[in-house]
Amino acid sequence: QSILMLHRVRLMQVRQKTMLTNAIRAHLAEFGLVAKIGREGVDELLLLVHDGDERIPELARACILALAEQLVLVKRQILEMDRRITACHRANEVSRRLAEIPGVGPLLASALVAHVPNPRAFSSGRNLAAWIGLVPKQNSSGGKERLGGVTKQGNRYLRSMLTVGALAVIRYAQRHGTRRPWILQLLARRATKVAAVALANKMARMVWAIMAKGERYREPVVQAA
Known part of the structure; x- marks a missing residue:
């Protein structure tokens, strides 16, 4: 508290x-x-x-x-x-592990630990992302599923900081490249802010895995062509 x-x-x-x-x-x-x-x-x-x-x-x-x-x-x-x-x-081991995720700094890591004291209350990373408000609305019609934008429901503070962190990662990828080519592929199809929300969603899932399973962030391995 x-x-x-x-x-x-x-x-x-x-x-x-x-x-x-x-x-x-x-x-x-x-x-x-x-x-x-x-x-x-x-x-x-x-x-x-x-x-x-x-x-x-x-x-x-x-x-x-x-x-x-x-x-x-x-x-x-x-x-x-x-x-x-x-x-x-710095005094919290979980917070330090969270800060290893690109786009997650001490401020966001500390906020995540404070807002989610029991990560196992969420059954999956998707549920945590939904609680934060990073899962898009689903609109199904005629057997086709369409994803809309995210709602204003959820934890606005965490959602805002995760999105800002994702934008920083995207800006860096645009200038210096990235080991996650899907980011650049997504940017080719979607606007920057839409891509930032998608990346923030993935970051929230990483956060859940690190907090609930005691894992550490692993940098993607670039495969040789």
Whole structure:
């Protein structure tokens, strides 16, 4: 429960960080000050505020500086939560084994261990993937089975992180290649986000095997042509 609280508080702080960042951008845009997307863009805007840009009235500058102070505090709190989560991850043998899966880092591994304390409560990896919400809806008609998109049911937090991890694996495969050629074959037929959900589904099944059976991740062996 304590580790779950760490993740929930961190998620709340990340949302606060996003809200503060968007507020700073929106307020400064009213005075014609815009910057590129990303952290660097916000830093550039705040630098203009600190340097006393004449386009920003004094009262507006005071408001933006107040938001900037909150942003700095929230960032520090997120770093502290990350430090605590990493410590919990390193102290847990199952979490360390999960982090061997490509796309699964300490944050996701710790969250999986906290959310699934008894993996044998699921009879298979598919059931775990369905509980998370990574199994597509099935629509059968006329003897033909059609798979739709995933629903919004399930554990949204784990589903989001697994999908983000899968996207990272896909991006790496596109740039550097992979020992799992089916990923590139899937990308040739489906959009990137669809392929990411399919890979996240496979990752969830790997997670169940590692947690329920005590296995370790095994890198696929490239067969000679």
